[in-house]
Amino acid sequence: MAKHKKIPRHIAIIMDGNGRWAKERNLPRREGHRAGAEAVQAAIEACSELKVDFLTLYAFSSENWNRPKMEVRALMGLLEQFLKDKTPELQQRNVRLQAIGRLTDLPSGPLEQLHKAIEATRENNGLNLILALSYGAREEIIDGVKSVMRHINDGHLDPGMLDPEIFSKHLYTRYYPDPDLLIRTSGEMRISNFLLWQISYAELFITKKLWPDFNKDDLHKAVTDYANRDRRYGGI
Ligand code: FPP
Numbered sequence: 001m002a003k004h005k006k007i008p009r010h011i012a013i014i015m016d017g018n019g020r021w022a023k024e025r026n027l028p029r030r031e032g033h034r035a036g037a038e039a040v041q042a043a044i045e046a047c048s049e050l051k052v053d054f055l056t057l058y059a060f061s062s063e064n065w066n067r068p069k070m071e072v073r074a075l076m077g078l079l080e081q082f083l084k085d086k087t088p089e090l091q092q093r094n095v096r097l098q099a100i101g102r103l104t105d106l107p108s109g110p111l112e113q114l115h116k117a118i119e120a121t122r123e124n125n126g127l128n129l130i131l132a133l134s135y136g137a138r139e140e141i142i143d144g145v146k147s148v149m150r151h152i153n154d155g156h157l158d159p160g161m162l163d164p165e166i167f168s169k170h171l172y173t174r175y176y177p178d179p180d181l182l183i184r185t186s187g188e189m190r191i192s193n194f195l196l197w198q199i200s201y202a203e204l205f206i207t208k209k210l211w212p213d214f215n216k217d218d219l220h221k222a223v224t225d226y227a228n229r230d231r232r233y234g235g236i
Contacts, residue, residue, distance in 0.1 A: 006227040008180035010054035011047060011219075012202070014194055015039070017186030017210030024210075030074035035212035037082050041089075046219040047127050048093050054128045054176050058194050062102070062136030076110050079133070083113035087120050094126030100172035101135030130176065137196035144170040144197075173198055181226045183219075185211045203229055 015036060022032030040057060047055045060075060067075075090097055097117050106114065114133070147170040151157035157166070168174060178198045184190075187208040191199070205222040207214070 007050055007052060007223060008203075008226055009052065010056070010177050010179045011052055011181045011183065011223075012056040012058075012179035012195055012199070013043065014058045014182070014184040014192060015211040015214075016184060016188055016192075018212060020186065021210040021212040029071055030078075032212060033071075033075055033078055037078050039212050039214050040082070041086065042216050043214070043219055044090075044093070044095060044127065044129060046216040048095065049216075050220075050223060052127060052223075054130060054179075056100070056130040056132060056173075056176075056179065056195070058135065058192075059131045060101075060133045060135070061193060062134055062139055063193065065105070065134070076107055080110040080113050083110065083117045087117045090117065090121050090129070091124070094124045095121060096124040096126070096128050097121045097131070098128060098175075099131045099133050100140075101133040102139065103133060105134040128176070130173075132194070135172075136193045137191075138193060140172050141197060143172070168197070171197060178202065180231075181205060181222065183207070183222050185209050185214050201231070201233055203231065 018032035018036040019029045020032070021035060022029050025031075040059075043055065043057070059079065064075070065072060087097075099114055099118065103111065103114065114131075144167060148157065148162065148167065151170075152159050173195070178200070179195060179202045182191075182195075182199050182202040183205045185207055187206060189206060203226050205225055207218060207222070209218055
């Protein structure tokens with residue numbers, strides 16, 4: 001791929017279409033999620049190679065808890081296995097793992113693996129891989145408002161000083177820059193409660209490809225598309 005002047009610093013992905021991928025093959029949905037976990041690996045590799053700084057993946061939404069128990073169990077099992085199996089590779093690729101969301105909602109198995117993987121990769125300074133788990137943007141904003149109110153009540157914040165920059169520091173994403181590029185697979189034209197505050201100026205890239213089919217080339221295509229856009233942030 002040609003060298004790009006404009007590599008997005010932060011890419012966020014809504015990984016959609018695992019179920020349809022499985023259905024097309026007459027496979028159980030969990031097989032679609034398993035194939036989806038493999039596609040996660042490809043996205044990590046492509047972002048590392050392109051020297052993207054941050055990759056945020058919508059791995060499990062607040063709403064996903066409403067899926068049938070068996071599917072939730074399969075997704076949690078996959079997450080735990082993924083973290084167990086892939087930590088050495090994350091290490092080797094200098095990837096630093098982090099997570100956002102109401103993490104304490106997670107069952108103890110995946111939660112423990114998550115903490116282990118975060119701890120093991122803490123010193124890495126390559127790609128920052130951020131998993132959104134039990135994540136919902138409205139919930140994040142509510143948690144942010146509660147945090148702001150605590151700061152005001154404690155006398156640490158003058159309400160008149162509150163502005164977007166300060167509010168950003170009360171969100172789960174306070175350590176990260178806003179995404180430059182938001183990718184959604186499977187052709188749906190929705191944001192689905194993902195990073196509502198942070199994507200205000202993100203470029204959107206929506207592809208019909210189902211997530212398990214989304215490969216390195218597709219990620220390169222999205223980045224090329226992004227590089228050719230003119231970001232004006234409301235200016236001219
Ligand atoms: C959407 O497919 C995908 C999810 C519910 C979450 C994404 C999960 C993975 C990629 C697998 C596990 C992830 C990790 C990090 C190990 P869908 O089931 O909504 O698909 P559909 O809309 O076609 O039914």
